[in-house]
Amino acid sequence: MNYEKRPRPLVSALLVLLVLLATAVGNVTAQDPGGKGPAAGMPSQVVGPLVGPTVNGTLDGSDPTFTRPQNSPVVTVNCASAWTPSAGGFRYEAHAFHVTNNSPIQIEVNAAGTTIGDTFLIVSCHPFNAATPSVNGVITDDDDGAGLLSAITLADNVTLTPGKTYWAVITTYDPGATGAYQLDFSDNVVLGVPPKKWAWSTNAGWINFAPTAPNGAFTDGVAVYPDHLEGYAWAENAGWIRLGTHTSGGAWTYANTSATNYGVNRNPTTGALSGYAWSSTSGWIKFDPAWQPLEIGSTDDASVAPANNAEATPQVTGPPTRLGPPSPVQRSAQELRDLLEAPSADVVRDGSFELGTPNPFWSEASTNFGTPLCGPGCSSASHTGLWFAWFGGISVYEAGSVSQSVTIPSGGPATLSFWVKNSSCSGSAADYLEVKVDGAQRWVTTAADPACTTPGYRQVTVDVSAYADDAAHVLQFHSEVFGPAITNFFLDDVALNANYGAVVDGVGNFRGYAWSENLGWIKFSGTAGDATPYQAQVRCVIDVNASGTVDVIDVQLVTSAFGLNVPAYDFNHDSVVNVADIQFVANRWRVGC
Template identity: 30%
Template sequence: MKRSRRLGTASRTLPVLTALLLVVGVTMGQSAVAATAAQSTQAPQSPHPPQSPATTAGSARAAAGAAGPANGSWISYTGGQLVYGTDAQGNRIPDYSYAGYGGGGVPLPQVATRITVPPPSGGDDTATIQNALNQAAALPLDANGFRGAVQLSIGQYQLAGTLSINASGVVLRGADGNSADSELVATGATSRTLIQIGSTSAKYAVVGTAQNVTDNYVPVGGTVLTLASTTGFAVGDQVVVQRPTTQAWIDAMGMTSYWTANWSLYSERTITAVNGNQITIDAPLTTALEQQYTQASVYHYTFPRIDHVGIENLSADGQAMTADPNYATDFYNSSLSEFNAVQDSWMTNVFTHHFGQNGVTGLNSQSRRISVVHTGALDMVVNTATSARSDGYTLQGQQNLIQDCQLSGTKVHAFETEARQSGPNVYSDCTATSTNTSFDSGGHQRWGSGTLYDDITIAGGSLNMENYGSEGTGHGWGDGNSTAWNCNVGSYLINSPPTAHNWAIGCTGTENTGSTGEIQNPGSNVLPQSLYNEQLAERLGTATPANDFSLDSSPSAGSVTAGQSATATVSTAVTSGSAQLVALTAAGLPSGATASFSPASVTAGGSAALSLATTAATPAGSYPITITGTGASATRTATYTLTVTTSGPSCTSAQLLGNPGFENGTNTAPWTQTSTTGSSPINNDTADEPAHSGSWDAWLDGNSTPGTDTVAQTVTIPAGCTATLSYWLHVDTTESTSSATPDTLDVQLLDSSGAVLSTVATYSNLKAATGYTQYTADLSAYAGQSVTLSFSGTETDANGGTTSFVIDDTALNVTS
């Protein structure tokens, strides 16, 4: 349940830190298998303009003054390395770098497109997109855990329903790198989530025997646990560290009146070492394990999740849902997407407008190791009738990362966490505008443990880590062992719970009276600018050296016919320290291809010409080539994507369909026609439904009774040809032309068994119009195959109305 927040002070203070001990930080082939699009000759409505709003973080940092290194008892930045302090029990600021796809620091994958969705139909496109997702879900997983990407075409897809992704290895992406080019537009006055990813009902199950943790105390940031027995545990095992909530801990926290001892924190980890009765886990704990309050245990487990799912390069608009008659309360349901029981997945380059809650996505409590990168929840629309506020982004689960995000909207808690989260979780490099001071960001309720608010800007808003007591449903402490790093906000309130800490380092804005947490270097940002990035660099051994350089390729992609060459310029620049000699190499070349640089080495600041030569035997495909620059103190990479095509066999231009305008009359061959109502779809009833030309057409449905009419023709598309299907369609209906879609026409390609190879386009009564409209579709992906072209209309008579789909003047033209 949501609550109306207010600014206030916590009533409890943390006992004085008894000791601080310094510890050095641990150094730590792309071809569509479906037809590309049925495209109307009528111009589509323009989508939103490119949606990458200018960040205000830069101006906020400038106002904070020049940044110096972090310097204090909890954390310092010395000699290019983080140095941590601890309290007497060993608690420290955790290493948050394990948040994100693959456990942090793993590049987001590039998944080949396997299915292309036709352009928007002008009606409800939910079924068309869902069918494409279902087709992808039926493909086999490759060695990397991917089935393939479903790629939208350019335009605005109307969604009257909800899309679901319930299989691993499926990616939904827009047409290109401009997120505005492919847009999902909600229709209908019902608040809902447009994309649901994963199940909402997964639960932990113990496998084998759980072993108790016997340590008296395992501190925050700890990774070593002593067990009653390590029998059956080995390096690489996936385990859960379960910390049950007890009444004793609730009482010690001062939450007796608000919380019930009916939940646990479940920290999923990988064993990296076994030493006698001790195990070492990969990522730190963010809530201490205290024998005096609880008996923690470790066990193998199952937790059914899907994985390797991506949402990329698209935009969305939820304006229609604001017409929900109950929007004053239902706005909580107005979201683009939710990640549920999902892990090792991502969302990138996605921007939305006019949603009410979790404008881009909500990472729910069952999610794990998700990266949400370069996104924006813009112009959020919430109710003004009650005191309730929405969440711009909600960060739950564990090891999740939201980075490079933008938000705009009033009455919005910009960056939130929810209850009973084991962490670590990270917001990094995020900016919110048009917010209000009283609508704070931070932990919402009931122990959102181990969150890093890293380098975030909330213009005019506030960031609070406090005890909300009886607010809402007795939310109590929202944050525990969380860190605000270089946060530029209107105001902040940082309190530390009993038995735990909350930290604020390098934050600007008004420090509210009553802050009792661990506040260090207030009033100006510190170095490093991003704690997450620095912790990650130190853990991976990629921290910025004293002498460093950047590497870039221009252009970053090119296409050649096998036997030809592509060229690019590889540039370097000094980013810190002095120039150094950089040797250039390339890897990831396709068979038969070679790479050469002129010169082979450059001094940082210089450039070289890259030539990529292919042979006639180089196979067609898209190849990401890694360009590596190796210097004395640093190694940097850039990517050039080389697309190789083959000339293929020659093609004789022709029109392949027989009887394309149905003018052979009752001799319908080579078309076949079927009707469940006993009618003859191919007819010359020009009085009721005139042909586009001539006297005959294919009139599907319009029978005022439920049924299906189909006309179909089998054709062989020669290899090496570019194939384009065209047809003229007239839709006539007495059904609604604004929302209901009971009657549909599917244009499909079938194989010899009758199985659907591709749904080229789907139309409904919403496409009703005066006269005919010509549509086209690229069928080149089926060159060299024999396919059946099917036009199939289905009428439900659900609302007492009827719809006619009239087709004429078809053509399947092939050219070289």
């Protein structure tokens, strides 16, 4: 055994007797083996019952085991512990907590609810890793509680940082020991991870997930359970949002058995959220929205029918020849600004290259042509529209690429799709077209591919879920051909579709997106001014009184009925709340209100 030894109870009693005798005779001061002494003016043991939260649990055969560290009285609130490992086979349970202030914490193994004879307590910073429990720690304790039980006392002077996650890990002194335990905490400790308070909605502003309820009217804040969410969030422009169900304006319930029951459910394994929350002013908010194209609805009995005006596919004999660089598209500064601010229904902007060259979203490069993009005057070999990307098409060395930065939302799978055509191929595997994300190849085809010379375009899909993390990534289509035989790769209609759902991870962090029927997209972990996806789907549903007209009465109804702050609806910041504010929103998002 490598775990540290210490005297058993009989030997301990003899030592205590000897110390008392020595103190009486020679006024000798005794210190414990670890050298721990009380901080100035602080008692050395727990004083009185702790009045904070309590955890009751049992260490048994169902609990995992780990190699626990040896006892270390040194407090490392900066999480820089370098404890010495002991032996393996110790059962443990870990409980997340955070603090409300900088006062010293207390944690006590309460003898009244504990059948384990000898405990060991660890306080660790987040994350606690059972594979390496000797690092990232704050303090350990063996016997500062009653008898052989453990406690973090005022004497330890453990002051932690509010807003951070910490772990209380209960284990035993002897490996393999089992039994019940009770952990009592001081009143500045809150069990669970600290709330991640804010989400950002493009149309509704900040949403607070740890609000203070006015006059105790609501049970404030959002609680994250293994399989569902409960509680309230506060939107600065939309009022209270309850993460339960609403039945015809009546009682609230928590029927969280499926998404159709209008509760907010959580997958215990993946953390993915599903179902609905209810806002009194904004309606239902869906937590696992799916991608859908922009829908155009008519206002009368007329119907909209698609027309197919496409010409017959041209028949080409022999390798097609590029006619030279395309003519640049001339745009004013205002046109460019409108393009950059326009709503998008896809992660990829201008996936069909219809904005031509120079393209406001794609970075273009070509050894011989300046750009791979082709349009009218260059060729008519696009899959849809007038523009496409043409790689190769010349009998000498040619390298070409198009790339853009994309942000793929977290919360679900993400798929890159595009249409490609190998109209003519040299037969050489050296000629290729590849797809890269952050420089890593995700797909490639060559001039030796069996798909070469196959008539027409084919669709390719690539799983890019590994990059779905709400961060920016570089998507690049890159090609090289070496001649003298000609190879052509045609590319068009690039799309990147992601599951815009919301996720709560194992430590309570929200990420991803939710969809409100009246407010549009809500981004979790957002920052003010963040762009949310599919803004084009925001539709004109601000007609609160269903009068058929959007006017200032709708604004007045919302603000007066729900006690909201009137200036919050001054969207155009002219210090007046009127119909111009609704027009501003409609114009900003190109919505036909």
